[in-house]
Amino acid sequence: PTFQNPGGITLTAPRRSEVIELCRRAGVLVVEDNPYGLLSFTGEPVRAMRADAADDVVYLGSFSKTLAPGLRVGWALAPPAVTARLVLAAESAILSQSMFTQLAVERYLATQPWTEQVKAFREMYQERRDAMLDALDEAMPAGASWTRPDGGFFVWLTLPDGVNTKAMLPRAIAARVAYVPGVGFYADGSGGISMRLSYCYPSPERIREGVGRLSAVVRDELALRDTFGSHPSRP
Ligand SMILES: Cc1ncc(COP(=O)(O)O)c(C=O)c1O
CATH class of the missing domain: 3.40.640.10 (Type I PLP-dependent aspartate aminotransferase-like (Major domain))
Incomplete structure (x- = not known):
């Protein structure tokens, strides 16, 4: 919860x-x-x-x-x-x-002093969360939306309709950025236009670079969608 x-x-x-x-x-x-x-x-x-x-x-x-x-x-x-x-x-x-x-x-x-260590982690993850949210604000195309977590490791990103994040993943990996496709978190095959982004491990600089690469992949995907039509977001 x-x-x-x-x-x-x-x-x-x-x-x-x-x-x-x-x-x-x-x-x-x-x-x-x-x-x-x-x-x-x-x-x-x-x-x-x-x-x-x-x-x-x-x-x-x-x-x-x-x-x-x-x-x-x-x-x-x-x-x-x-x-x-x-x-x-x-x-x-x-x-x-x-x-x-x-x-x-x-x-x-x-x-x-484990409570001090947890405090240090909180500060580190908060800085990474901020880097990810700022980079998303800056780079993502209109129509994308995402959560703004108050703790933990993850942002949930939802793309405009007609994009399938599982089908897009190989293209993201070719651009050297990765995420977990949203479909992996649903039992009923939905979640196809969403993905999980994790900010826990990379430095803020790498997070900004990764979000920049991801948004370039998303923009290409949207251009393909506009040219060839929607990818079904459900199997
Ligand atoms: C919600 C949730 N529960 C449990 C776990 C697993 O934790 P553990 O490493 O203690 O098995 C994770 C790990 O990613 C998690 O996100």
């Missing part, structure tokens, strides 16, 4: 309550998958859904975005009966977690 992948958007407080209420009535547990929650650019972290509904929510946290993805360490906070079953399921799937990486994380949290 918070700085979501791929949209970069955040579920509002009233909608959080509505989701919990609907699921409570239907006897359905909510999974709150929140790996980006600490990476807020506006100061205070967004209040977790679990904070107001501990019996209804299984909360998932991860050290992948604030320490190192390669450690493969995360955590779950769940109602006790669910926790017991999660432990059984984990044991049957993977026998045993790596004790070494968990102890490394435990030492890191106990001995290092």
